[in-house]
Amino acid sequence: MAEHSISRCCFFSKTFLIYTFLLFLIPKCQSNEVEILMQLKTTLQNTSSSLVFDTWKWENSACSFTGIICDFNQKVMEINLSSQNLSGTLSFDLICSLKSLEKISLGSNFLYGMITDHLSNCTSLHHLDLGMNLFSGEVPELSSLAKLEFLNLNQSGFSGSFPWSSLANLTSLSFLSLGDNVFDRSPFPLELLKLEKLYWLYLANCSIEGQIPEGIGNLTLLENLELSNNKLVGRIPNGVTKLINLHQLELYTNGLTGKIPVGFGNLTNLVNFDVSSNYLEGDLSELRSLTKLQSLQLFENQLSGEIPQEFGELKFLTEFSLYTNKLTGPLPEKIGSWSELLYIDVSGNFLTGPIPPDMCKGGKLSKLLILQNRFTGGIPASYGNCLSLTRFRVSNNSLSGEVPRGIWGLPMVNIIDLSLNQFEGPVAPSIGDAKSLAQLFLGNNQFSGELPVRVSEAGSLDTINISSNKFSGEIPATISKLKKLSCLHLEFNLFSGVIPDSLGSCVSLNEINLADNSFSGQIPATLGSLPSLNFLNLSNNQLSGEIPLSFSSVRLNLLDLSNNRLVGHIPDSLSIDAFNGSFNGNSGLCSESIRSLRSCSPDSGMSGEIKTVIYCFIAVACVLIVTLLCCIYLRFRSKNEEIPVKRSDSWDMKLFHVLSFSEEQILKALKHENLVGKGGSGNVYKVVLHNGKHLAVKHIWNSDSGSRKSYQSGTAILAKGKGRSKEYDAEVATLSSLRHVNVVKLYCSITSEDSNLLVYEYLPNGSLWDRLHTSQRIKMDWMANGPAARESTHIIAGTPGYIAPEYAYAYNVNEKSDVYSFGVVLIELVTGKKPVEPEFGDNRDIVSWIYSKVRNEESMIELVDKSISEATREDALKVLRIAIHCTTRVPVLRPSMKLVVQMLENAEPCKLSSIEVNREVYNYNCKNKEVLYRSSSSSSGSSQF
Template identity: 65%
Template sequence: MPAQPTSRHRHLRRALALLFFLSLLSFSKSTDELQILLKFKANFEKSNTHVFDSWAPEQNTMCNFIGITCNSNQIVTEIDLPQQNLSGILQFDSICSLQSLEKLSLGSNFLYGSITEELSNCTNLQHLDLGFNHFAGKVPNLSSLSQLKFLNLNQSGFSRKFPWKSLENLTSLEFLSLGDNPFDRNQFPLEVLNLDKLYYLYLTNCSIEGTIPEGIGNLTLLQNLELSDNYLFGKIPQRITELKNLWQLELYNNELTGKFPVGFGNLTNLINFDCSNNSLEGDLSEIKHLSKIASLQLFVNGFSGEIPVEFGEFDSLKELSLYTNKLTGSLPPKIGSLSDFEFIDVSENFLTGPVPPDMCRNGKMTGFFILQNKFTGGLPENYANCSSLTRLRVNNNSLSGEIPTGIWSLPDLSIIDLTWNQFEGPVGSNIGQARSLAQLFLAHNRFSGELPVTISESTSLVDIELSSNKFSGEIPAKIGNLKRLSNLHLENNLVSGTIPSSLGSCVSLSDINLAGNSVSGEIPETIGSLRSLNSLNLSDNKLSGEIPVSLSSLRLSLLDLSNNRLTGHIPESLSIEAFKTGLIGNPGLCSEHLEHFRSCSSDSGKSGNFRTVISCFTAGLTVMLMSLACFIYVKYKLKNQDRPIKRHSSWDMKQFHVLSFSEEEVVDAINRENLIGKGGSGNVYRVRLGSGKQLAVKHIWKSDSGDRRSFRSSSSMLVKGNPRSPEYDAEVATLSSVRHVNVVKLYCSITSEDSNLLVYEYLPNGSLWDRLHSCQKITMDWEVRYEIAVGAARGLEYLHHGCDRPVIHRDVKTSNILLDAHMKPKIADFGLAKIVQENGVKDSSHIIAGTFGYIAPEYAYTCKVNEKSDVYSFGVVLMELVTGKRPVDPEFGENKDIVQWVCTEMRSRASLLHLVDTAISDPLKEDAARVLRIAIHCTMRNPSVRPSMRMVVQMLEEAEPYELTQIIVDEEGENSKN
């Protein structure tokens, strides 16, 4: 008889059964989680990443996947994949099925779409990082994520109203970063003040308004507090002085007023403090105890009084920006001498005394700006050894003496600005070693001597402005080596000799001013080859000879050759009223068209004799009769023909689409009757084919030295070699491979030895500029404008993200957005476009391309352009669509454009609705204001915080007008019934 099981045996069997059951359960759960992770991976199949190479089903365990962490039970607790080039939409319904998930870190990727309410199911999350992505829509309610300690949604693309109320439940938060998102405006969120475990709080640029509450003092553990770029006003609260753990405090770009609160100096752990661009006042005495400070930014405020001498004892100070205040007294003599000092800008104050000698003592200083003060004395000799210096600006002071020789040759120096001082002596011959020098501004001083010939070796020079000094001698003969030179100003000096013919090799020159010198000889013909030249002033010199015919080819806005010794015939294209005053003072000049100039024909009768006159009369009569006969014949044969283009026996046509027309049909229709527009690079004609189809044909100006105002019609003017221009090459390179409904279609190019034609689809509604601002303006409600905005954005998104190699347009503006018969937009005019090279190199040019009012601010001072420059320009276009205003208008105030105007108006009033064009109907003004917020995001001064065009498209789609949405829904419902 078998033995009966004991109680111990029974318990053991139950335990084994339970263990077996749990192992089966665990295995089942692991299998489920593996499927969830593989589904997660599938969402990012198009991502350019290798992170998922290890994510294979045959792996022994998913816990070996890169970026995955499991607990001891082989259950997933962390997904950690920041900066992995992930591109796709997050599916939170599956992610939150990982019930033990504590960390989800997907920051700095390319995630897009909206975040669904299923996020609320991730109740065990302690760490959530979705920052620096391209999401759209609103942030869902976060109340259920009560375990969160770390929350980063910074610059993630979210908009609309943030669920501030849900922060009440997140009392474990230690790190909170929500900045750089275009949320709806909201009063300072008091819910934040109860998160007393916070050590990091970043709410910069997320549309917070009102005053900073005194309750901020509750957050005593804070080490980092950033509330910049919002709509905050009033005083800095007194209780902020209780945050003694702060090492970084940033409050810039608000409307804060008043003085620093008493006791502010108790924040002795502060390392970085930025309160710039506010309306603060009072002195800086509360700052003098912040001995650990490394970066102090207080510029554009109303601070007064002296700079505390204690600043000279700060042994960690690296950056000091106090410009545009009302500070007086002198700079502390020891400032910067005890630290690795890098940057000082105290411009636009009332500072006096000498320049401190030791700011570059440790050889780290890069920026030196003390302009528009009352400093005296000279530049200390020590700065001649400051090889780290990149920018030196001391203009508009009372500085004097000679410049230390070594300064002229500092290797990294890009700008020397010494204008409006009392400096004297020569420019050092070692300036040729300054290979990074782009801007040399010495105007309005007492410099003398000859320009060193070595200046021609400083080949990075873009601007040379030496006016109103005592320079003498000749312009260096090899100045043509300066291929990047854009502006040359030597007016009001003692310069003599001739104008070097090599000046015509400075292919980037746009402005030449040599007025008020003693320059003699003839004007070089080579100046006429400067395609970019816009202003030429050679007045009040001793120039002789004739005006070169080559100047006729230039598109000059200013020509001043007055008060010289010029003789002969004024070229016909220069004989216009606009240039008349610029030609006076030359008694030897003659013209058949300008009043107060003698007639050129009167010269011929003074130098012959009677027999010569008779002979000429006879010969002339014969020629006249023959000419009359030819004229009658030609008029009869070519009646009504006014052809600005020469016929050729052969043309080179390159097709980019299937064509239903020939080159003859196009060429035969190019005449002045069909001229519909003129641009900077050529004329545009409308061609109507026999089939009734219409085309737009652009003739691109040639890159030769001839007349760009008309097409060639004489064989003597044919260009040898390749007549193509950079604009032509850019258009063809860009558009020949582009296929997008919102980019203008280039059918073909037609070239001959003297003509470049580009044949496009014809868009009957002209440009967006015409429809918004010109005499062809029409009434457009918001639905039409919105569709134009979205369509144009999609076109740019395709150029930036959809092409094999990204295309940067560089001249995005309303006149380059054309409208078809249905008001659908198409991006046009790619004459300035740049294709990003395969190695990812972007364009860097010292010639600013683009149109004033649309040019991104960084382009003006770095001469670098990338996709974010197009984003800025498109933001201006959005502002035009919403406000109806032009990008530059006198009503904005002096030196202000639409971006500055919008920002100013935003700060002065609570709502954006008052900025919306009155032509937009009231029910849609709120929708338009939402797009204005997107425009503001696009035009941020810092390019890195601007959205990509892909993100802009998503934001615009989220801002679709409600009425338009309803129309679409109704149409879809009607279609489903049918």
């Protein structure tokens, strides 16, 4: 017993000593970890009013710090500071000195800078989340993180070469998200195929190219696989059909070809499938057994065959986009009968049959888009009760009958597009209840009746296009209530009566087309006061009276008043070549400037003898004046032989603005010493008038000028030609009709048999060519933090290197052609190259040179002009990517100019704005370093329609 008591006493004594020792050590450990965390705090700043660091104080225990979680030994196990509006840099040498650290969550902040530290000391790390940040440089080596189970670097800002080989050692990974980073182009990393514990793999938009390997089927635990927005090609591998646990498969915006693989129906757990914007072909039969589908996005492919009728039985389907394919047959009759469809878009196919009646049965359908097909029959009455509809587009089909009355007054709808069908009947007065309606397209149908007075109550209307129908009656005088109306197209109908004066109260009107009706009475003077009007077509009516004087101040790109009963004098501001033909068919109109119309000079009833005397006097005077001019010319030529245009006995000077100079002042200044530039079709001279005003004069080379000569004997002689060139006519027609602060002003044109001159305002800062490629070249400030400089330039269609490829085969120039030319200028800015250079090779320009470099896998960064500083080369690279997008060969794939501007704004070094990643939209204000909002976004399934 004594020995037992002694033994128990010794045991308790030892235990007491151990606990005492541990208690002694804990404060020291805590002290070390507090010191580490306080050092970490000094590298981070909170950009909002969050109190996240209020508890991070020396006197507190590390385990009481906000965002810090400790283990049972009171050691820091987790740092969770995600979504805390933190900025600053990270030192992993410091962080990894927390020996028990298993989890780092710093995602959705504004952390920046390069990570140069090694992660080798973070050997206990299970979870690393640095996604949604602003880091730069390459991802550090990861192979030492053998215990890592969760790795999220999505949209973290990293770039360069990714250490794919290090993933082979991370065999414990179950979650891997590396997408939306500008990594160097790389084939599909085969190291991933060894990570058999993966259930989540997100590699969208990270420059992966080549084919998806068959071995992807080894990752049988995958529930989410996203490889979208890469450069993947070839077929979808059969191995994908082994991934029976997949809930989401996203492969959109790649170059995938072939058919949906046989056995794809095995993926019965699939909820979201998006393989849009590829080149897939074949039918959809392999998808008929995917009964859990909620979102199906197959748009912009080459799929054919019929849509499986089984799709009509899908009970969870909410998003359905198959537009721009080659699908035939009917839509499944029961589609939407069992599910709450949010939108359906099957536009741009060859679908036939009736519109299924139950697509809005769930009461949540917002977009019904079936345009550009071959549907027949009428619109089911059920859609008149679909109060959730915002877009209703069924145009360009073979639909007929009357439109259900309820559709006209849907409260949420912002576009109703019924054009290019065979609809008939009236527009119901209930259209006044469509308070959200912005665009109404009814053109090319058989609608009839009057335009309801209540249309004026649809106060959001921006566009009304009801052309080519059988509408009759008058325009409601109450139309003045539509203050947002910008486009009004009523042409080719049976309207009559007067054009209401109240139309001039629609202050946003930009286009008015009332042609080919039976309008009578006078043209309302109020139309001339519309501030934004630039398109007015009132032709082929019965309008009478004079052209209102208020039209003298209007600035129009298009004017057509032909074939009416107008009389009187045409305002001088409208008597320009740009409006030739705009007044034909009005025998009562007169003009001193338009040759096709009679002169307005009154005939005083003079006798024939008196007229003959006057005409003879005028002829003699003209001869004297011409003789005097010839003498002056010869005298001038003897003094200076450097005259680039041949003097002519007959000059035709057309004025587009009020001038303070004569043609002789212009001609005298056209000397070689005043040459300031050469373009694709002519030379440009600087002219200084007596009053000190500066002008720029362009001499347009004639299109058939095959005998163009060089400068000889000190005299600049340009070739003779017969008639004006196409470039000359195009430039005059365009610029004489434009009035815009950012468009160079064309004062007049001066033409003779062998000379075509255009007189512009002078821009002292030179041309864009000078700034890019001559001694005046400026160094680009890629930081965009100074005042915006404004320069104007003019590139004539035909200048080598700027012409869009479609012009060569279609001679068709539109906005997308301008976007191409703008893209060429962006490439010049970034590369420092000219549009055409010998180094590009025969028959190649700067665009084909850029594309060849990209295809040959040469680093894009090597294409950036060497004079651009290292600090801003990445920013220049962003502009180059936009330029490549602008110069894609297929016009429809080029962005709009509005989108180009938005992309350039988002490419600013300190600007991330409205970026969508993994269906989440993030708006970031760089100046304030804060996220303005985040909102869920549906997939790219809703089309351009």
